[in-house]
Amino acid sequence: MIPTPDLSHLAREDYQHVYEPAEDTFILLDALEQDAEELQKMKPSICLEIGPGSGCVSSFVGSIVGASASLYLSCDINSRACHCTKRTGDQNKIPLEPINSSLAGPLALRLRRAVDVLLFNPPYVPTHANEAGDAQCGADIAGSWAGGADGMQVTNVLLEQVDELLSPVGRFYLVAVKQNDVPGICQRMTREYGFRCEVTLQRRAGGEHLFVIRISR
DSSP, X not given: OOOOOOOTTOOHHHHTTSOOOOHHHHHHHHHHHHTHHHHHHHOOSEEEEESOTTSHXXXXXXXXXXXXXXXXXXXXXXXXXXXXXXXXXXXXXXXXXXXXXXXXXXXXTTTTTTEEEEEXXXXXXXXXXXXXXXXXXXXXXXXXXXXXXXXXXXXXXXXXXXXXXXXXXXXXXXXXXXXXXXXXXXXXXXXXXXXXXXXXXXXXXXXXXXXXXXXXO
């Protein structure tokens, strides 16, 4: 069993502005651990996490693949999350490189079809569109959960970028809930881009039915 990254350096004050790892985080860790052997065989050269928050997931990937085996990039609109991610990488001896930007932001062109592992635990909670928009503009903790109509407002934007980001052997791990229409996501990515798409893990956590979708070429 691969240990959960050490987050003891983060305090209550940090979690007032940055999403604290919860069941949606842990199902993503479990899905990655489930694929650990395959990820190690892939020897990914670039891993990119969108919205790393505390840096827990990127640090976990680094512990699977190896600290010096890949370039670990992440993008977050929340500058405090970028700071926490960097600290979490240092705490766990994984060289994380966070960038304060929306989605893939300024990296999109430079990373064209170069990302081997793409990760996104998005703001998936269904809310009013205005609430999601305000949360993204506010660039604080609400941006980590307010997802707009069907919880897909932010995710839909990234789904349009996946084809341009994933390398020929790339894998995209996406967290979703039932309200996001998981079958619809898979059908869209298969029909529009020819991706392979499958649910690798699912579980109930309180009132949520969580899924991890793996999308690959």
